[in-house]
Amino acid sequence: MSDAPCPNTKAVLLLTAPLMTGRGKESGDLLTPGEYKNLAKHLIGLGAKPADLLIPDADHLLDDCHRVIDKTRLERLLGRGFLLSQAIERWHARAIWVVSRADDTYPQRLKARLREDSPAVLYGCGTREILDSGGLAVVGSRNVDDSLIEYTERVGRLAALARRTLVSGGARGIDQAAMRGALEGGGTVTGVLADSLERTVMQREHRNMLLEDRLVLLSPYDPSAGFNVGHAMQRNKLIYALADAALVVKAESGKGGTWAGAVEQLEKLRLVPIYVRSNGALGEGLQLLRRKGAQEWPSPQTPEQLSMLLDQSASAAPQGMRSSLQASLFSQLEEKSEPYGTDATPREVHPGDCRDAVQAAPAEELFAKVRELLRRIEAPKTDSEVAKDLGVSKSQARAWLQRLVAEGAVDRLSRPVRYRSVVDHGQGRHA
Numbered sequence: 001m002s003d004a005p006c007p008n009t010k011a012v013l014l015l016t017a018p019l020m021t022g023r024g025k026e027s028g029d030l031l032t033p034g035e036y037k038n039l040a041k042h043l044i045g046l047g048a049k050p051a052d053l054l055i056p057d058a059d060h061l062l063d064d065c066h067r068v069i070d071k072t073r074l075e076r077l078l079g080r081g082f083l084l085s086q087a088i089e090r091w092h093a094r095a096i097w098v099v100s101r102a103d104d105t106y107p108q109r110l111k112a113r114l115r116e117d118s119p120a121v122l123y124g125c126g127t128r129e130i131l132d133s134g135g136l137a138v139v140g141s142r143n144v145d146d147s148l149i150e151y152t153e154r155v156g157r158l159a160a161l162a163r164r165t166l167v168s169g170g171a172r173g174i175d176q177a178a179m180r181g182a183l184e185g186g187g188t189v190t191g192v193l194a195d196s197l198e199r200t201v202m203q204r205e206h207r208n209m210l211l212e213d214r215l216v217l218l219s220p221y222d223p224s225a226g227f228n229v230g231h232a233m234q235r236n237k238l239i240y241a242l243a244d245a246a247l248v249v250k251a252e253s254g255k256g257g258t259w260a261g262a263v264e265q266l267e268k269l270r271l272v273p274i275y276v277r278s279n280g281a282l283g284e285g286l287q288l289l290r291r292k293g294a295q296e297w298p299s300p301q302t303p304e305q306l307s308m309l310l311d312q313s314a315s316a317a318p319q320g321m322r323s324s325l326q327a328s329l330f331s332q333l334e335e336k337s338e339p340y341g342t343d344a345t346p347r348e349v350h351p352g353d354c355r356d357a358v359q360a361a362p363a364e365e366l367f368a369k370v371r372e373l374l375r376r377i378e379a380p381k382t383d384s385e386v387a388k389d390l391g392v393s394k395s396q397a398r399a400w401l402q403r404l405v406a407e408g409a410v411d412r413l414s415r416p417v418r419y420r421s422v423v424d425h426g427q428g429r430h431a
Contacts, residue, residue, distance in 0.1 A: 003097060005099075006100075006103060007051035008050045009098060009102065009103055010051070010054065011050035011051050011053050011054050011078070012050050012101070012102060012120050012121055013087075013098065013100070013121060014054075014077050014078050014081070014084055015031045015036060015050070015053075015074070015077050015078070016030055016033075016036050016120050016121060017087075017121055017222060018030065018225070019080060019222070020222050020224040020225065021083075021090050021224070029076065031069065033117075033119075033120065035068075035069060037116050038068050038069075039065060039068050039069055040102075040116075042064075042065060042068045043065070046061070048061060050100070051102075053065075053078055054078065062074055062075065090198075091123070091198075094198055095125050096123055096124065096125050096197065096198065096201060096223055097123070097124055098123050099121070099122050099124075100120060100122075101118055101119070101121075105128060106118075106122065107122070107128070107131040107132055107242070108388070109131065109134070109241055109242055110131075110238065110241050110242070113241040114237065114238075117237075118241075119220035121220065122219070123197055123218070123219050123220075123221070123222070123223050124197075124217060124218040124219070125201040125210055126209075126210045126215050126216030126217055127216055129384045129388075129394055130165055130189075130190055130215075130216045130394075131216060131242060133165045133188070133387065133391075133392065133394065134242075134243060134244040134314060134391055135159065135165030135166060135188075135190070135242075135244060135310065136155075136159050136165075136167065136243060136245055136247060136306070136310060137239050137240055137242070137247070137272070138152060138166060138167070138168050138174065138175070138178035138247050138249065139168060139169060139174060139175065139236075139239060139246065139261065139262070140152065140175070140248060140249035140250040140251065141173055141249075141250045141251060141256060141258055142171055144249075144250055148174065148249060148250060148280075149177045151249065151277075152174050152178045152181065152249050153177050153180060155178060155247065155249075156178045156179065156180065156181025156182035156184075156185065157182065157184065157185035158300065158306055159181075159182050159185075159187055159306065160181070160183075160184075160187025160188075161185060161303040162306040162307045163187070163303070163307075163396045163399075164187070164307060165187070165189065165190055165243075166178055166181075166188070166190070167189075167190045167192070167239055167242050167243045168189070168190075168191060168192070169191070169192055169232075169236070169239055169257075170191040170192065170193045170194075170200065170217070174250060174258075179191055183209055183215065186214075187214070188213075189209070189214065189215050189216075190215075190216050190218065190242055191215065191216070191217045191218065192219070192238045192239045192242070193217060193219040193221075193235070194219070194221065194227065194231045194232040194235045195221065195225050195227040195228065195232075196225070196226065196227070197217060197218075197219040197221070197223040197225075198223035201217055219235070220235060220238065221235075229257075232257045233261070236264065237269060237271075239261070240261070240265050240269070244310045244311075244313045245272050245273045245274075245275065245309065246262075246265070246272050246273070246274050247275045247276070248262050248274065248275070248276045248289060248294065249277050250277070250283065250285065250286065251276075251285035251286060251289060252283075252285050253284040253285040253288050254288075258285075259285060259289075262274055262289055262294065263289070266289065266293045267293075272313060273295060274289070274293070275294060275295050275297040275298075276290055276295070276296065276297060277297055278296040278297045278298070278299060314391055367403070370400050371400075371407075371409060374386065374400070374401070374409075374419075374421065375422075376421065377419070377420055378420065378421065379420065380413055380418035380419065380420040381418060381419055381420070382416065382417065382419075383397050383398045383417070383419065386400075386401060386419065401419050408422060409421065409422055410422060
């Protein structure tokens with residue numbers, strides 16, 4: 001589950017990461033996110049990349065970068081090679097991988113949505129493909145009563161039944177309840193941690209889920225870093241950016257990470273639709289979020305209803321977030337989206353409305369559109385690539401592909417397993 005960082009990532013780590021080999025104090029000499037952003041822009045302008053700073057004859061490049069960051073400071077940071085090798089060895093022993101924004105394997109959702117403000121480095125453990133699968137983000141306060149824990153677990157189980165990834169922050173209370181419900185329901189989960197990644201991945205209940213490729217744990221902070229209020233606030237945007245829609249179960253008015261993250265989305269970033277719990281005692285926090293533009297959670301009762309809600313949310317995403325194949329699918333599905341309103345924002349949906357909507361646009365109609373799109377694929381693709389193109393989970397893509405194989409519309413190739421549309425050789429075109 002881990003591999004060695006590429007040269008670009010090594011350079012970014014040397015410049016920005018504390019490289020702690022245990023709990024310790026972070027270096028105050030590291031480049032801040034803003035400083036690294038400026039340096040990255042400067043390197044791009046020179047036609048260079050971070051790894052070029054590590055080559056033996058990089059002195060001229062370092063001189064040029066002096067206009068952005070002091071050359072002596074860069075040399076001091078880049079000279080931490082032995083410390084980096086120790087850190088990499090420690091991460092490898094714990095199956096922790098690391099990617100930088102300069103890598104092709106960096107989560108595309110974060111690059112597309114946060115752009116230059118996406119973290120320079122990400123640490124993680126588990127299947128990276130889950131990170132681009134979208135899904136439902138569920139967030140909330142740490143201190144909640146048992147009734148809200150049970151409610152949140154049910155939401156997590158519903159996401160699992162719908163085969164949609166559950167995204168949360170791994171904190172005590174609502175976060176852990178949502179993740180637990182999804183995992184117990186057999187689903188996939190992304191946990192975006194603000195601290196203690198190294199300790200979390202070593203916990204037995206997480207190791208089993210990681211090995212089964214149903215859980216990925218992610219953090220923009222050193223795996224050994226302890227809790228920091230600022231870190232907890234900053235990682236919130238990652239939770240939203242990795243999802244298609246978000247449900248806030250509970251928030252304290254004017255304080256706490258849940259409140260700050262939701263307000264940032266509603267007033268500034270606007271990455272995904274924000275819903276707030278619509279049943280039970282809401283409290284002042286959720287009521288104020290409604291006044292700021294959050295929508296009432298329509299309380300979907302079936303996996304189909306939840307999938308429809310998330311698909312509608314994804315269809316309202318910026319065009320740049322979609323692949324051409326995914327955009328084509330959305331453009332066709334939007335013609336059938338009247339139950340959620342004719343504009344880009346889903347209206348309030350009641351259980352009865354959803355039942356009518358499911359009848360008007362059943363799973364078979366969705367599959368017909370998917371069949372039409374996938375039959376255009378000429379170059380063989382893996383199920384992961386198809387899932388990424390369509391913006392769905394890997395398990396959903398695999399289920400569709402297996403059905404198309406059974407129909408004879410798609411061929412399954414082996415070594416490695418890939419899929420392509422059936423070609424009518426006599427006509428020289430795809431069937």
